[in-house]
Amino acid sequence: MDLQIIGFGVIGQGFAEVLARKAAFFKERHDLEFNVVSITDITGTAHDPAGLDLVEALRVMEREGAVIGYPGAEKMSGVDAVREVEADLVVEMTPSNIETGEPGLSHMKTAFKEGKHVVTSNKAPLALRYRELVEMADSKGVHFKFEASVGGAMPIINLARENLSGDEVTGISGILNGTTNYILTRMKKEGLPIDTVLREAKELGIAETDPTYDLEGIDTASKLVILANAIMGTDASYKDVKVEGIRRVTPEAVKLAAEDGYVIKLVGEVADHHMEVSPRLVPKNHPLNVDGVLNVAQLKADVAGEITVVGKGAGRVETQSAILSDLIGIAKKTA
Amino acid sequence: MDLQIIGFGVIGQGFAEVLARKAAFFKERHDLEFNVVSITDITGTAHDPAGLDLVEALRVMEREGAVIGYPGAEKMSGVDAVREVEADLVVEMTPSNIETGEPGLSHMKTAFKEGKHVVTSNKAPLALRYRELVEMADSKGVHFKFEASVGGAMPIINLARENLSGDEVTGISGILNGTTNYILTRMKKEGLPIDTVLREAKELGIAETDPTYDLEGIDTASKLVILANAIMGTDASYKDVKVEGIRRVTPEAVKLAAEDGYVIKLVGEVADHHMEVSPRLVPKNHPLNVDGVLNVAQLKADVAGEITVVGKGAGRVETQSAILSDLIGIAKKTA
Numbered sequence: 001m002d003l004q005i006i007g008f009g010v011i012g013q014g015f016a017e018v019l020a021r022k023a024a025f026f027k028e029r030h031d032l033e034f035n036v037v038s039i040t041d042i043t044g045t046a047h048d049p050a051g052l053d054l055v056e057a058l059r060v061m062e063r064e065g066a067v068i069g070y071p072g073a074e075k076m077s078g079v080d081a082v083r084e085v086e087a088d089l090v091v092e093m094t095p096s097n098i099e100t101g102e103p104g105l106s107h108m109k110t111a112f113k114e115g116k117h118v119v120t121s122n123k124a125p126l127a128l129r130y131r132e133l134v135e136m137a138d139s140k141g142v143h144f145k146f147e148a149s150v151g152g153a154m155p156i157i158n159l160a161r162e163n164l165s166g167d168e169v170t171g172i173s174g175i176l177n178g179t180t181n182y183i184l185t186r187m188k189k190e191g192l193p194i195d196t197v198l199r200e201a202k203e204l205g206i207a208e209t210d211p212t213y214d215l216e217g218i219d220t221a222s223k224l225v226i227l228a229n230a231i232m233g234t235d236a237s238y239k240d241v242k243v244e245g246i247r248r249v250t251p252e253a254v255k256l257a258a259e260d261g262y263v264i265k266l267v268g269e270v271a272d273h274h275m276e277v278s279p280r281l282v283p284k285n286h287p288l289n290v291d292g293v294l295n296v297a298q299l300k301a302d303v304a305g306e307i308t309v310v311g312k313g314a315g316r317v318e319t320q321s322a323i324l325s326d327l328i329g330i331a332k333k334t335a
Numbered sequence: 336m337d338l339q340i341i342g343f344g345v346i347g348q349g350f351a352e353v354l355a356r357k358a359a360f361f362k363e364r365h366d367l368e369f370n371v372v373s374i375t376d377i378t379g380t381a382h383d384p385a386g387l388d389l390v391e392a393l394r395v396m397e398r399e400g401a402v403i404g405y406p407g408a409e410k411m412s413g414v415d416a417v418r419e420v421e422a423d424l425v426v427e428m429t430p431s432n433i434e435t436g437e438p439g440l441s442h443m444k445t446a447f448k449e450g451k452h453v454v455t456s457n458k459a460p461l462a463l464r465y466r467e468l469v470e471m472a473d474s475k476g477v478h479f480k481f482e483a484s485v486g487g488a489m490p491i492i493n494l495a496r497e498n499l500s501g502d503e504v505t506g507i508s509g510i511l512n513g514t515t516n517y518i519l520t521r522m523k524k525e526g527l528p529i530d531t532v533l534r535e536a537k538e539l540g541i542a543e544t545d546p547t548y549d550l551e552g553i554d555t556a557s558k559l560v561i562l563a564n565a566i567m568g569t570d571a572s573y574k575d576v577k578v579e580g581i582r583r584v585t586p587e588a589v590k591l592a593a594e595d596g597y598v599i600k601l602v603g604e605v606a607d608h609h610m611e612v613s614p615r616l617v618p619k620n621h622p623l624n625v626d627g628v629l630n631v632a633q634l635k636a637d638v639a640g641e642i643t644v645v646g647k648g649a650g651r652v653e654t655q656s657a658i659l660s661d662l663i664g665i666a667k668k669t670a
Contacts, residue, residue, distance in 0.1 A: 018501075018638060025503065147498075153639035155498035162497060163482075163490035166353075166659025168360065284619075287629075287645045291620050303353060304488035304656030310622045310643035321639030324501025 001034055001331050002049075002087040004116075006078045006107050007094035008041040008067055011121055011148075013058060014316035015091060015323055020054040022324075032331050038085040039067055045081040046070035078103055082110040089117040089330060091323065096124035098213065098222060098238065105129060112136045112144075117334070119326040121148035121319055127222035127238040130229040143333065145326035146230070150223040151176055151295040153318035154311030158325065160231040160299055167301035169231050173269040174297035175288060176223040178313035179207045179214040180246050180266045184279075185291045187254050188263060194249060206293065216245035217266060217277040224268035224275055227297065232270060241268075244278040257281055263289050336369055336666050337384075337422040339451075341413045341442050342429035343376040343402055346456050346483075348393055349651035350426060350658055355389040357659075367666050373420040374402055380416040381405035413438055417445040424452040424665060426658065431459035433548065433557060433573065440464060447471045447479075452669070454661040456483035456654055462557035462573040465564040478668065480661035481565075485558040486511055486630040488653035489646030493660065495566040495634055502636035504566050508604040509632035510623060511558040513648035514542045514549040515581050515601045519614075520626045522589050523598060529584060541628065551580035552601060552612040559603035559610055562632065567605060576603075579613040592616055598624050 005012055019034055026032045038047035039057055043066040046052055052070070060069045067073055082090055090111040094104050104122040111118045118137065120126075125133060126149055137144035147157050151174075160169055175181050179201060186197040198215075201207035213219045221241035228234045246266050257264050262281040265288065269276055282288050287308040290296045295313030300306055312318040340347055354369055361367045373382035374392055378401040381387055387405070395404045402408055417425055425446040429439050439457040446453045453472065455461075460468060461484055472479035482492050486509075495504055510516050514536065521532040533550075536542035548554045556576035563569045581601050592599050595616075600623065602615040617623050622643040625631045630648030635641055647653040 022501070022638075026501075030500065153642065155494060155639075155642065158498045159490060159494055162664070163493045163660050164656060165365065165663040166357070166361075167656050285624065285626050287625060289620065290622060294622075301656065303357075303652060303659065304490075305647045305650070305653050307488065307490065308643075308645035310641075310645075312640045315640070317638060318640050321499060321502055321636065324638065325498050328500040329497070 001032065001089060002037045003034055004038045004040070004081060004085055004087045004090045005036060006040045006081065006090060006092050007122070008039055008061065009093070009095065010316050011319055012093040013061055014320055015093065016054045016058055018317060018320040018324065026328070030328055030332065032328065034327070037087050038081050039070070040076070040078045040081045041067040043068035044073050045076035046073040047081065047085050048072070049086065078107050079110050082107055082114060082116065087116060089119065089327070091327070092118055092120040092122050094122055096122050098124045098127065098218060101125040101128040108133055109136060112140045112142060115140055115142055117143040117330050119323055119330065120146050121323060123149040123222050123226060126226045126229070130226065131235045143330045145330060146226070147326050148319050148322035150226050151297060152312050152314040153321045154295045154297060154309055154313065155322060155325065156227065156297045156309050157230050158329070159309060164299065164301050164304060164307065167303045169299050169301050171269070171271045171300035172224070172227050172231060172297065173267055173288065174295065175265050175290065176268050176295055176297070176313070177214050177220045177266060178293035178295060179211060180220070181291070181295070181313070182206050182293050184246065184249065184254070184264055184266065187249070187251060188258065191251050191255065193251050194247065215247055217243040220266060220268045220277045224270060224277060228270045228275060231299070234273070236275065241275040241277055246279050249279050265289070336367065336424060337372045338369055339373045339375070339416060339420055339422045339425045340371055341375045341416065341425060341427050342457070343374050343396065344428070344430065345651050346654055347428040348396055349655055350428065351389045351393055353652060353655040353659065361663070365663055365667065367663065369662070372422050373416050374405070375411070375413045375416045376402040378403035379408050380411035381408040382416065382420050383407070384421065413442050414445050417442055417449060417451065422451060424454065424662070426662070427453055427455040427457050429457055431457050433459045433462065433553060436460040436463040443468055444471060447475045447477055450475055450477055452478040452665050454658055454665065455481050456658060458484040458557050458561060461561045461564070465561065466570045478665040480665060481561070482661050483654050483657035485561050486632060487647050487649040488656045489630045489632060489644055489648065490657065490660065491562065491632045491644050492565050493664070494644060499634065499636050499639060499642065502638045504634050504636050506604070506606045506635035507559070507562050507566060507632065508602055508623065509630065510600050510625065511603050511630055511632070511648070512549055512555045512601060513628035513630060514546060515555070516626070516630070517541050517628050519581060519584065519599055519601065522584070522586060523593065526586050526590065528586050529582065550582055552578040555601060555603045555612045559605060559612060563605045563610060566634070569608070571610065576610040576612055581614055584614050600624070
């Protein structure tokens with residue numbers, strides 16, 4: 001199967017690394033071979049119908065930090081690469097821009113127009129234009145999978161759709177942002193104010209330089225809306241979610257909660273067509289009480305009752321678990 | 336798709352109930368229709384190629400407690416029913432006999448010989464003769480699925496195989512027995528000795544009259560070995576598991592553990608080809624620390640890291656979630 005990688009930052013490079021490292025496993029376990037015919041970043045596109053050398057591509061990135069440094073690479077944009085390079089599937093891993101959904105949105109739409117399957121970790125296009133994208137993929141008869149867009153390594157979308165296929169999911173709640181969960185966990189353990197903990201998180205690389213989307217709950221809202229759309233069949237944008245972030249959570253509130261047997265968590269919840277993200281009191285021995293950078297999602301299902309899944313919310317390597325599972329799923333269905 | 340139900344106790348009747356109740360959902364969501372052409376219990380078999388009336392069958396059970404009371408039912412055994420009644424798939428739900436695996440083992444083997452798919456909740460045959468059954472199904476080109484045999488509504492086998500298809504699972508640990516987890520939870524909360532809590536659990540119907548297999552860890556070992564075989568490709572019987580139950584757990588030990596920030600849980604673990612069930616100290620805020628009758632399983636995967644799934648470990652209705660997901664999975668693959 002011929003793949004195109006669009007977006008070659010931390011997650012894109014992690015994908016190339018895992019794909020190269022596990023080639024024998026894919027062949028042996030699944031009888032699948034993946035051939036990366038193009039890699040695009042903001043500087044250009046490396047492409048070769050015979051397949052790029054992934055180890056060389058990673059070396060180029062380490063040395064020059066730009067795909068254009070790969071031998072023979074051209075100043076070709078992502079949209080042009082999707083349009084002009086022959087391939088079966090596009091792995092879209094550009095950064096999420098929650099205002100516009102670009103450039104991911106254009107990459108995905110172009111891929112569908114070209115009859116290419118899409119696997120993505122990019123949540124913005126899905127949090128803004130879910131229905132449109134899904135319908136476009138359907139109308140072109142191609143697969144569109146996005147497990148990695150929510151909760152990194154936490155397999156929740158495919159679980160709900162495939163492993164709970166006899167159930168109707170009536171509610172979803174979860175902790176979908178590792179940065180804020182790390183901050184709240186440190187506040188609880190150390191009794192520190194949010195600003196102190198945030199500084200520490202930035203130093204450790206857990207929080208971004210501008211952590212606004214995390215702290216304000218926008219990132220959680222984006223992921224929540226993807227879950228609601230994908231699992232419960234709603235047609236919403238992240239702007240439909242009522243959002244309150246964690247900026248007003250004080251050490252005193254955290255301490256008072258602890259005394260009563262609760263922890264404060266930034267919880268996203270869908271129930272009765274209402275979507276909300278806010279700091280909530282969670283009982284200490286509730287499955288939603290997971291610490292650090294873990295993510296957790298709980299589904300309410302009519303037959304199974306409550307099912308909870310916990311996994312790493314992010315990570316250069318961990319996120320590839322979701323990407324690979326989507327990729328292998330499509331490869332097997334289209335074999 | 337024509338189904339046969341073998342075993343019509345609590346779980347079998349729960350299946351009939353959910354199948355009848357959700358018929359419109361299966362049709363609408365999955366475009367599937369299930370037709371139950373026979374139901375067998377120890378008293379006999381009701382069968383009708385046009386499909387049995389499930390509501391009537393449940394009424395007969397409530398009134399007479401035996402399938403033989405269904406109009407036209409015969410004294411036909413499970414093996415004979417599988418052999419003689421035309422059908423596509425056998426849903427095997429007889430009680431687990433961990434010494435012999437019977438009668439489930441014979442039902443499954445007969446089904447494979449007849450070229451019928453099997454979905455089961457019956458762990459004994461799988462804990463004793465896993466490889467033989469899987470190879471027999473493979474050689475006959477039929478599907479064999481058993482998500483419900485471990486952890487009731489907790490979707491762990493299909494999750495590991497399908498949603499972590501790009502991963503290699505290198506370790507499994509979990510709390511796989513709801514009865515002992517309930518007992519340990521009560522001991523912790525009330526500071527009571529095991530005998531007192533066990534009496535209470537029996538009164539509530541959470542523990543069976545003879546809870547030996549639960550307390551001694553045999554039930555956990557059986558489920559652990561199914562997970563190891565199905566997910567990690569081992570070929571083991573539950574007798575290969577080193578087992579220690581919870582009978583020697585004292586209220587003092589539970590209290591001491593709590594003072595150090597731990598809880599005592601009956602944990603099954605597979606690591607480095609070693610399988611063990613024993614009471615373990617689990618840190619209070621570890622994902623494995625789930626209370627009451629919940630089950631939990633944690634997978635160590637080479638790409639995803641640790642993934643944890645929590646769900647109801649048993650239940651007349653909840654278990655059907657796993658059965659239905661297996662059933663729908665097969666129906667879609669063979670459509």
